[in-house]
Amino acid sequence: MxxxxxxxxxxxxxxxxxxxxxxxxxxxxxxxxxxxxxxxxxxxxxxxxxxxxxxxxxxxxxxxxxxxxxxxxxxxxxxxxxxxxxxxxxxxxxxxxxxxxxxxxxxxxxxxxxxxxxxxxxxxxxxxxxxxxxxxxxxxxxxxxxxxxxxxxxxxxxxxxxxxxxxxxxxxxxxxxxxxxLHKEQPGYILNSLLVPFLSAATNLLINEVSDIETIDKTWMIATGAPIGPFAILDIVGITTAYNINQMAAQKTNDPLKIKTVEYLKQHFIDQNKLGVATGEGFYKYPNPAYKDKDFLK
Incomplete structure (x- = not known):
């Protein structure tokens, strides 16, 4: 090498x-x-x-x-x-x-x-x-x-x-x-082929007003034993990345839910510079996000 x-x-x-x-x-x-x-x-x-x-x-x-x-x-x-x-x-x-x-x-x-x-x-x-x-x-x-x-x-x-x-x-x-x-090209490789649909499912629940951020994360954490939930993951990945991925999907498919997700992320996060862990606030506030509270899973 x-x-x-x-x-x-x-x-x-x-x-x-x-x-x-x-x-x-x-x-x-x-x-x-x-x-x-x-x-x-x-x-x-x-x-x-x-x-x-x-x-x-x-x-x-x-x-x-x-x-x-x-x-x-x-x-x-x-x-x-x-x-x-x-x-x-x-x-x-x-x-x-x-x-x-x-x-x-x-x-x-x-x-x-x-x-x-x-x-x-x-x-x-x-x-x-x-x-x-x-x-x-x-x-x-x-x-x-x-x-x-x-x-x-x-x-x-x-x-x-x-x-x-x-x-x-x-x-x-x-x-x-x-x-x-990888033995052939795959959009999202292995990791994001698994992760992106998971995170999209979480944002869909939020955008469709089925449940709120903390409840969705809490559900995943308790039911699977995972250390963090999807919105905590989005904060780590960076909300700009999530925004860009959803924007490309919206342009490609013209899916009303994707368009609504893009608008939501832009209004509530991108325009307010709440981009996740990197800026100190996203779906949670850092360095002490609510999901790390000892009573979060109760």
């Missing part, structure tokens, strides 16, 4: 986690985002992640100091990718944005560079040609809280070379992931 320098494009909910996890495992990582202000926000999130790694992984100060030394930041895409062996794209879940990004990236990245998308719902074949190197492109999808829920779903498309696929599998193992290769 000839991957030493990794560029992570996008420092949002998963992007900054991917960058930190990769740097923690000894790779040189450049974090790219659209401007320096966004990158400054990412830096503050890395401090929070360092504490999480201490708590959850027993990481020591030397490991974390090395991690920070492995991280650099750049808002100039050409500079950010000039030495990249691998670019992991983690930009918002919007097809037009992906097309635009990859067309720009294709002209800037060295010929050696492999591309991987962390897209949650879009198939790599949908924008493979925009990469300018479809054989060197596949999907590499991570779950949230990457250092604990350490899954890496690797999904090629019809033109992905075996060498590229195998290299990405090896890379994922090298950064501490349990690799989950």
């Amino acid at each position: 000839n991957i030493k320098n990794v560029t992570v494009a996008g420092s949002g909910v998963l992007g900054y986690q991917i960058a930190f996890q990769t740097a923690f495992h000894g790779f040189k990582v450049t974090v790219y985002d659209i401007n320096d202000e966004v990158l400054e926000k990412a830096k503050s999130k890395f401090d929070t992640l360092a504490n999480a790694y201490k708590r959850d992984l027993n990481a020591n100060d030397e490991q974390l100091n090395n991690t920070f030394q492995n991280l650099q930041y750049n808002s100039n895409l050409a500079e950010a990718v000039k030495n990249a062996d691998l670019v992991i794209e983690a930009i918002p879940e919007n097809l037009a944005s992906k097309f635009s990004f990859y067309k720009q990236l294709a002209n800037l990245a060295p010929e050696k560079t492999l591309f991987a998308t962390n897209s949650s719902t879009l198939l790599p074949s949908m924008f493979a040609q925009a990469t300018g190197r479809p054989k060197k492109f596949c999907a590499l999808h991570f779950a949230n809280t990457i250092w604990i829920n350490n899954t890496a779903e690797i999904m090629g498309h019809s033109e992905t070379s075996k060498e590229t696929f195998d290299t990405i599998v090896d890379f994922a193992k090298a950064i501490g992931m349990v690799t989950l290769p």
